[in-house]
Amino acid sequence: MTKxxxxxxxxxxxxxxxxxxxxxALSERGWHLVIDARSSxxxxxxxxxxxxxxxxxxxxxxxxxRNALAAAVRDAGRLDLLVNNASDLGPSPMPSLSRYxxxxxxxxxxxxxxxxxGLVQLLLPPLRSADGVVLNISSDxxxxxxxxxxxxxxxxxxxxxxxxxxxxxxxxxxxYAVDPGDMRTDMHQxxxxxxxxxxxxxxxxxxxxxxxxxxxxxxxxxxxxxDWAATxxxx
Numbered sequence: 001m002t003k004x005x006x007x008x009x010x011x012x013x014x015x016x017x018x019x020x021x022x023x024x025a026l027s028e029r030g031w032h033l034v035i036d037a038r039s040s041x042x043x044x045x046x047x048x049x050x051x052x053x054x055x056x057x058x059x060x061x062x063x064x065x066r067n068a069l070a071a072a073v074r075d076a077g078r079l080d081l082l083v084n085n086a087s088d089l090g091p092s093p094m095p096s097l098s099r100y101x102x103x104x105x106x107x108x109x110x111x112x113x114x115x116x117x118g119l120v121q122l123l124l125p126p127l128r129s130a131d132g133v134v135l136n137i138s139s140d141x142x143x144x145x146x147x148x149x150x151x152x153x154x155x156x157x158x159x160x161x162x163x164x165x166x167x168x169x170x171x172x173x174x175x176y177a178v179d180p181g182d183m184r185t186d187m188h189q190x191x192x193x194x195x196x197x198x199x200x201x202x203x204x205x206x207x208x209x210x211x212x213x214x215x216x217x218x219x220x221x222x223x224x225x226x227d228w229a230a231t232x233x234x235x
Contacts, residue, residue, distance in 0.1 A: 003077030010073055013058050015042035015087030017185040018203040025207045032071045032140040060086045060115035070122040079126035083135045084116035092190040094148035104153050112155035136163045137178040160222055167220030175220040180206045
């Protein structure tokens with residue numbers, strides 16, 4: 001493809017939830033997008049609404065898939081923003097650590113920690129060239145000890161710390177770990193399979209806070225979306 005002059009973002013897990021909402025918002029601002037998801041149907045439905053997009057089905061734990069995403073970025077010719085949004089909650093209902101299946105725990109860490117780092121390693125050159133941003137989606141479970149959240153929470157805590165170290169090692173980038181807060185998503189429903197979560201806010205309500213963060217470009221660090229939600233962002 002012809003190299004784009006548009007700002008470009010790679011968003012993982014973009015077929016639904018926060019990933020889809022952020023993709024739509026950036027598209028409305030004129031961004032070119034590279035997006036992925038494991039579900040072909042959901043990914044195609046999301047891509048159909050975006051005027052400038054490359055959609056690649058696959059799982060971020062697969063090194064070949066990560067290479068395909070990096071190739072799409074190279075084709076675009078730039079990368080201003082990497083959003084590591086794809087996550088694995090683990091078993092539902094969520095077990096205590098005393099009986100957490102270790103294979104399931106490894107899978108959570110592969111998706112929530114190893115895959116984001118793998119993408120960062122592949123994409124550092126274009127990110128450096130653009131003075132870009134790495135946005136890693138975290139969780140309050142990374143800092144609070146909730147029963148049953150030992151797998152997901154500890155993986156997000158590891159992602160937080162990896163983000164902090166990356167920020168020190170790459171001072172010209174902005175590296176953010178962001179806790180979006182509770183949202184009405186499939187993952188949140190899986191975390192509370194017997195509860196009605198219709199009172200939780202939709203993921204689209206979090207996007208203005210993320211845009212404000214990206215626009216403001218504060219120092220690298222860990223942030224809560226709620227702390228950036230006071231002022232709406234005008235595209």
